[in-house]
Amino acid sequence: MSEAALPVGRDAFESAATGLRERGWWVGENALDSDLVEALRSELAELMEADRLHRAGIGRDHDFHLDRSIRSDRVFWLTRQRPVQSRFLDRMEELRLALNRELFLGLFEFEAHFAHYPPGGHYNKHFDSFRGAANRIVSSVTYLTQDWQPGDGGELVIYGEQGDEILATVEPRAGTFVLFLSEEIPHEVLTSHTDRTSIAGWFRLNASVGGQVDPAR
């Protein structure tokens, strides 16, 4: 284990919980080991090379639709079949337990996809979950874009609950990790001028809708 590995992560997860409690969002630079970030970045590069990503949709089940004017990323859902993805999911499991311990959120599971926004790609202002849907509770983004430079675009803009006040603009550089409350934080991905890569993930409740267990994704 590298010296910085666990303590950095654990401290980061505690400060993440505090950020969520006090402001509803948190941005960290060292929440994940840099070698894990690098491994995820090359994993995604391989998937892109093999043309394994597909166009992302909006909404769930019967509401599901594809609309490039709203979002233009391509995605690949993580599984435990590949060791690198499994390692990331293990870290998110530690984070899930930390958030439940610190915030009593009762988070039940985590789902995540790699995302690639090609040049020109963006995601209009949106919520990841609607209040009362009790579906996605905490959103996360792990940035994988190597050598991101000012001017490259693709920043994440975090808005206040009413959707007008800008609370933060996050540069999507590899290693930056963001958490926010899915039902309370409107956010937007500004137009990217380069290939922007990331993992978007959501901690969910075990929601049951209309008598049916709500499946992940």
Ligand SMILES: O=C(O)CCC(=O)C(=O)O
């Ligand atoms: O990549 C980001 O910065 C945010 C992505 C996002 O909002 C989403 O996938 O719902």
Ligand SMILES: [Fe+2]
């Ligand atoms: Fe989102």
